[in-house]
Amino acid sequence: MSRSNNNEYQPWRAAGFLLPAVAFFGVFVVLPALSALALAFFRADGLAMREWVGADNFRELASDPLFWKSIRNLLWFAVLTVPVQTLGPLLGAKLLCSLRSPRAAYWYRTLLVFPVLVPGVVTILVWQELYGATGPINLLLDAVGLGEHARAWLGDPATVVPAIVAIGLPFTGGVFLLIYLAGFLSIPASLIEAARLDGAGPLRLFLSVELPMLRTQIGVIALLSLLGVLQNFDNIQILTNGGPMNASLTPALYLFRSGFEFGQLGYASALGVVLLAVCAVLTVLVRWAGRRQA
């Protein structure tokens, strides 16, 4: 709040301007957030039953094999997702920036970014069709003589997680690409010129000049990608609802199902509190690392 000293002291006016936002925010964000924290210490089914149980929900969580399975699945998702989501768009941006024709760059960028505009549910449902028992992927495998590898990709515990991650193929586009592009554009041309004069080749230029200058973007995108993996579950809910045999169940989806399928609102909230703590710690850690580097 750099200029706050010049601002007028107007508490009543300010209150009037803030009222609508604060009212909505209070009722639909703060109140639910606080009651989620409280609910974590109750056994509640959302109807009549609500009983104080102290930390029982958390204790139960710690010894719930399904919870630990969801954590293992989550790690598997994260290991597969975060590196490709962080580095894929970086590669895409580098390629676009190396093009000499701005027109070509514009068209490639449009092509790489357009899936952002397709409703997420459509992308998911189309892939569901692609993965079907008689879907195009299995047809293709059959056609090239690899028929024995055809399978129900989303119905096999061994392939379900990679199959869900692969929906992002080829991982070079999306909003992350746009962030990297803005990053490349903000590198001073003089810096690149100087490196060229010193005899740096394209690879050297990328590794020693551009990569260090994009540190912040890389950090932010890795964090956004990780938070996305932690929080998103609607794609998994639609595709498998956590199956087969809970092989794609993540903590966020487990929370959702505990609350709305099994009616254990307290247990779901305890899971949510753990999730919130993990998100907060990760965010603080990454910011701290970013600040130390800067």
Place this chain on the structure above:
Amino acid sequence: MKDAAHSRQGWLHVVLVVLSLLTALPFAIMTLMSAKDLGQLTLSFWSWPSPFRWENYWFGLRVTAEYLGNSLAVSAAVCVLTLVCAALAAYAFSRFRFPGKRGVFGAFVMALMIPSALLLVPLFLVCRELGLLDTRWGLVLPQAAGALPLAILLLRSFFEELPRDLFDAARIDGASELRVLWHIVVPLSLPVFSTVAILNLLSSWNNYIWPLLTVQSESLRTLPLGLAFLMFEQDLKFEPGKLMAAYLMTSLPLLILFLFLTRPFVKGLTSGALKE
């Protein structure tokens, strides 16, 4: 030297064409399937559709028209509500001093960290208490409230950069604060408003979980919800062509909008995600 540079550009194009094709491939398959009936799909999946099943598209339009309308109404309402409330609040944060300013602002910033899954259960209970379940307002209000923190953050940082003299001059002329906001701040801030609007539209347009939880009546279903249920509802297990046609038709509105608004879209998406 020159030849080497030339061939490097050539390779760049090759790689980018391959990446573009890979990106488009699922949607190309969707389009191919959408023009065929089951017989054509079973006998010759990859061949050019002949005859072309135009009726699939009519069917797709017919069964999704209501969902499209609902999504348009909900997204527009969320967007307007978010923009109005966030603009007022951001104006207060950037123009006035008042007790508790840091605390209130801090609360908005902290809310950005809350996983949405955590809020689902208690938000559901709140909406039940307020009688908002299975209503349009039950879709609009929580989504608008959830979008406020990011919107306020983006608008405030833009408002703070506006030249100060402008406001003082206007106020000396006797303009009220609301008039200053509407006649001076808003017209000067259109870029950031379009950023916020685009981010907001994309997220409410794609929201699947909240409507899934709160909507019972078929007549209130939004697009993502309607599409997810389409296969069972219309008994399309053995009509993938019709299903794909419906998906294709419902993807078009935003894509067409994008054709006209490429620049603001790209700028909006970038600055929205980059701001810390």
